[in-house]
Amino acid sequence: MSGQEDTESQTADDGTDDGAAEAASQIAELDDAWRRTAAELDNLRKRFSKDVASARRQERASVASRWLPVLDNLERALEHATSHPEQVVDGLRAVHEQALTVLAGLGYPRREDEIGEAFDPARHEAVSTLVDEELAPGTVAHVLRAGYGQDSEILRPASVVVATRSE
């Protein structure tokens, strides 16, 4: 709020022409300052929604770009599949590793959920239950689908089967 004066203490109580002129000029100044700030606010609001949309577009392009090398290697593995069938599994494994690296680089590493750990709804999604006398009830009996993300930001919880006791 630069250029602002303490206007409260300068009311035109003296009743002179000088005071009236001063008050009039102060009013004009304040009115101008207010109008300019209001216009700035209006512009910022308009720019705001444009900038958010543009930030989204940029982020989408940036994230999508990281997957292009994975696509390239999938294509390469397919091209070599006929001439070098014995290398297909190696190619597939390399692409999988690469895809995991891309996800981890985005902040979403593959989660290593283990059989026997306590079921935690924040990190696990229970798909079914399984009677298992070896495991403690309420622990993970099987991981059906890996989870991704960090504890602070789970992208997808792991799909698990939860151990129970027989009646």
Add this chain to the structure above:
Amino acid sequence: MSGQEDTESQTADDGTDDGAAEAASQIAELDDAWRRTAAELDNLRKRFSKDVASARRQERASVASRWLPVLDNLERALEHATSHPEQVVDGLRAVHEQALTVLAGLGYPRREDEIGEAFDPARHEAVSTLVDEELAPGTVAHVLRAGYGQDSEILRPASVVVATRSE
């Protein structure tokens, strides 16, 4: 600019106490309006950068999520590689198709650049040249790496070899 009055026409020229009091009240009102608008502007600026950051995070998570089924299928193909080696190439092909679908869904389809089309720096990246008497000089002789995106938004230009004539 609701609640704004035409202050220019109400200067305290009459020199009476009434006029002075009116001017003082007008100054106080304007000052208050200006301060509130300035505070609003300040808050909006702060919220603005937070919202842009949060829009980016959301977009990143949303785009990354779309790749998880591709990861799942890569894992499945690897798991079946030992027991069903004859299906590995089919699995690889399915994952490749799926990955192309994800990219197209994000607005970045695989570009079908053809041999013989005119080299266009907006869509092609020339990696090298090749003497070719069949093709018109300055046309695409070979596509080394596919491009992605639409004409309006090229995510990555295709890497191409450009045809030339021998001297």
